[in-house]
Amino acid sequence: MEDLAQPILNGILLGGLYAVIAIGLSTMFGIVKLVNLAHGDLMILSSFLSLVLVSWLGISPFWTLLIVVPAMYFIGYFIQGFLLNRVLGKELEPPLIVAFGLSIIIQNLLLLIFTPDARSLMTSLAIKTIPVGKSLNIPAIYLVDFLAGSVVIFCLYYFFQKTYMGRAIRAASDDEVAAQIMGVNTKNIYAKAMGIAMMTAGVAGVLVGTTFTFYPHTGPQYLITAFGVIVIAGFGSMRGAFVGGLILALAQTLGAQFFGPGYQLLCGYVVLLIVLAVRPQGLFGTV
Amino acid sequence: MGEFIYKSRYYVLGLLVLALATVPLWGTEYIVLFCLLFCLYLALSQMWNLLIGYSGLLSLGQQAFIGLAGYTVAVMCNYYGVYIWLSVFFGGVLSVLLALFMSLFIFRMKWVYFGIGTWIFAESMLLWFSNWKYVKYGVGFFIKPTTPVTMNDLFYASLIIGVGSVLLVYGLLRSKLGLGLMAMRDDEEVSETMGVKVFRSKLYCFLIAAFVTGVSAGVLYVFQVFIQPYKAFAIDWTVILVFIVVIGGIGTIEGPIVGAFIYVLLSQWLSEYVSVSMLILGAIAIAVILLAPKGIMGTLQERLGFEILSPRRR
Numbered sequence: 001m002e003d004l005a006q007p008i009l010n011g012i013l014l015g016g017l018y019a020v021i022a023i024g025l026s027t028m029f030g031i032v033k034l035v036n037l038a039h040g041d042l043m044i045l046s047s048f049l050s051l052v053l054v055s056w057l058g059i060s061p062f063w064t065l066l067i068v069v070p071a072m073y074f075i076g077y078f079i080q081g082f083l084l085n086r087v088l089g090k091e092l093e094p095p096l097i098v099a100f101g102l103s104i105i106i107q108n109l110l111l112l113i114f115t116p117d118a119r120s121l122m123t124s125l126a127i128k129t130i131p132v133g134k135s136l137n138i139p140a141i142y143l144v145d146f147l148a149g150s151v152v153i154f155c156l157y158y159f160f161q162k163t164y165m166g167r168a169i170r171a172a173s174d175d176e177v178a179a180q181i182m183g184v185n186t187k188n189i190y191a192k193a194m195g196i197a198m199m200t201a202g203v204a205g206v207l208v209g210t211t212f213t214f215y216p217h218t219g220p221q222y223l224i225t226a227f228g229v230i231v232i233a234g235f236g237s238m239r240g241a242f243v244g245g246l247i248l249a250l251a252q253t254l255g256a257q258f259f260g261p262g263y264q265l266l267c268g269y270v271v272l273l274i275v276l277a278v279r280p281q282g283l284f285g286t287v
Numbered sequence: 288m289g290e291f292i293y294k295s296r297y298y299v300l301g302l303l304v305l306a307l308a309t310v311p312l313w314g315t316e317y318i319v320l321f322c323l324l325f326c327l328y329l330a331l332s333q334m335w336n337l338l339i340g341y342s343g344l345l346s347l348g349q350q351a352f353i354g355l356a357g358y359t360v361a362v363m364c365n366y367y368g369v370y371i372w373l374s375v376f377f378g379g380v381l382s383v384l385l386a387l388f389m390s391l392f393i394f395r396m397k398w399v400y401f402g403i404g405t406w407i408f409a410e411s412m413l414l415w416f417s418n419w420k421y422v423k424y425g426v427g428f429f430i431k432p433t434t435p436v437t438m439n440d441l442f443y444a445s446l447i448i449g450v451g452s453v454l455l456v457y458g459l460l461r462s463k464l465g466l467g468l469m470a471m472r473d474d475e476e477v478s479e480t481m482g483v484k485v486f487r488s489k490l491y492c493f494l495i496a497a498f499v500t501g502v503s504a505g506v507l508y509v510f511q512v513f514i515q516p517y518k519a520f521a522i523d524w525t526v527i528l529v530f531i532v533v534i535g536g537i538g539t540i541e542g543p544i545v546g547a548f549i550y551v552l553l554s555q556w557l558s559e560y561v562s563v564s565m566l567i568l569g570a571i572a573i574a575v576i577l578l579a580p581k582g583i584m585g586t587l588q589e590r591l592g593f594e595i596l597s598p599r600r601r
Binding site for chain 2: 035083086087091092093094096097098100101102103104105107108109111112220224227228231262263265266269270272273276277280
């Protein structure tokens with residue numbers, strides 16, 4: 001039991017990070033019924049953005065959030081406004097393929113500019129741990145991830161439930177035609193929603209960059225993580241994202257504990273496939 | 288013009304196949320290599336087209352079959368000295384078995400969920416193979432055939448697979464199963480009420496696609512000689528297939544032919560700069576979806592009635 005306490009603790013903290021990786025993807029699916037296959041790559045793009053700012057200005061990666069997050073809003077706004085909006089609504093394939101194309105373009109652009117080397121955003125927190133009791137240690141950076149993730153998800157929840165803008169976005173997604181009749185520019189609303197989803201991806205990108213190493217090609221890996229969280233939770237469920245993140249992260253850290261680090265990701269995928277086979281709509285989803 | 292092409296289509300096609308088949312006699316080594324790759328990518332993308340264009344199955348995990356078949360060939364040749372073409376065939380058989388196993392989990396899923404399910408399967412295979420001692424972890428194999436394989440052998444094997452895949456899809460669509468598939472694509476629920484066995488038809492397509500994908504990948508790996516899990520099970524395979532089919536035209540038999548030609552041309556031309564050619568492919572795919580969502584052949588068919596291999600009954 002002593003050995004299990006550490007992986008369980010790590011899993012719970014990591015779950016918060018996974019939830020924030022997934023929340024942008026989940027939001028876009030909930031609002032526009034769009035599966036943004038470029039989500040992981042856009043997230044890694046913000047990691048690289050932060051990297052550039054760190055090396056230019058010599059500031060801590062956490063301060064770069066002030067620039068990265070607004071920048072990601074505009075990137076998201078333009079992607080939705082100029083590309084994805086034009087193919088929405090006809091059939092299901094076109095938006096998927098445009099997003100897929102974007103993913104490949106971002107990956108290869110990053111590869112051309114930054115070479116395939118491993119990068120990371122260095123902070124003084126990376127090596128610090130907070131001892132709890134005799135044998136438990138809380139990695140400081142994981143704690144930051146968890147707290148930041150919780151704050152982002154709470155803010156997003158508050159935004160969609162309580163603010164005028166958030167309600168307008170939900171209204172547009174509930175009934176597009178009715179919203180249009182009432183004079184709402186739904187396409188513009190969708191672009192703003194994508195911008196907001198990309199703001200969460202920006203936070204996730206910086207957090208991932210400070211916690212793990214990243215390459216131009218790591219985007220799809222985080223896309224699968226995000227999918228995993230959402231598939232466990234059910235698409236479009238914001239509450240579920242947190243639980244989904246916890247389950248996936250726990251499966252990984254416990255899997256690594258029992259079978260060795262090489263099997264960490266594999267155990268997460270196996271749990272995912274089992275959930276998919278037993279409950280295809282996810283634990284919290286309704287179909 | 289459409290009518291003329293339609294009437295003389297068998298001659299045109301026959302001439303094209305004949306030209307392809309005699310390439311080793313008149314072509315340079317480079318042209319043979321080009322045609323070999325073209326045939327193999329044609330078969331791979333034709334199968335993805337069968338899945339998405341006719342069965343409505345969005346598979347993002349074709350690399351699971353590609354990797355498994357490649358590894359089957361490597362293991363059978365290197366460890367057991369099995370005859371090379373027999374091991375290529377077994378690669379196809381094992382892919383079918385994998386597809387059957389996968390279907391237990393993923394056939395309850397719909398649309399994007401299905402895609403994610405297949406992708407997660409492929410990623411799991413990648414992790415499993417790179418942690419598996421029997422296949423030398425991530426180090427990989429040099430495939431050593433027991434009997435020497437010449438370039439001509441490889442070329443004719445891929446020619447048979449490439450032309451065979453087109454004929455297979457054509458024949459399949461003209462059959463009763465194909466009629467059901469097209470009814471399903473137009474309206475799944477109505478076709479089910481009319482007696483189309485939706486689940487079974489989709490499963491057949493998935494299995495057939497797995498077999499052809501496996502065999503093509505086997506030949507491709509005999510040609511490439513070296514196999515490694517990070518390349519064999521990479522999502523890049525599916526990316527390529529998506530681009531080929533999208534550019535050529537989803538749900539047309541001619542689409543993958545045109546798409547595969549463009550892809551091989553581009554990848555050979557920019558072979559030194561892989562990331563640049565992927566960038567261009569991505570941009571072309573987005574442009575095609577925005578400007579001509581039916582792809583090159585789909586748009587031609589719509590505008591000019593230009594159809595060579597039509598599954599339509601006249």
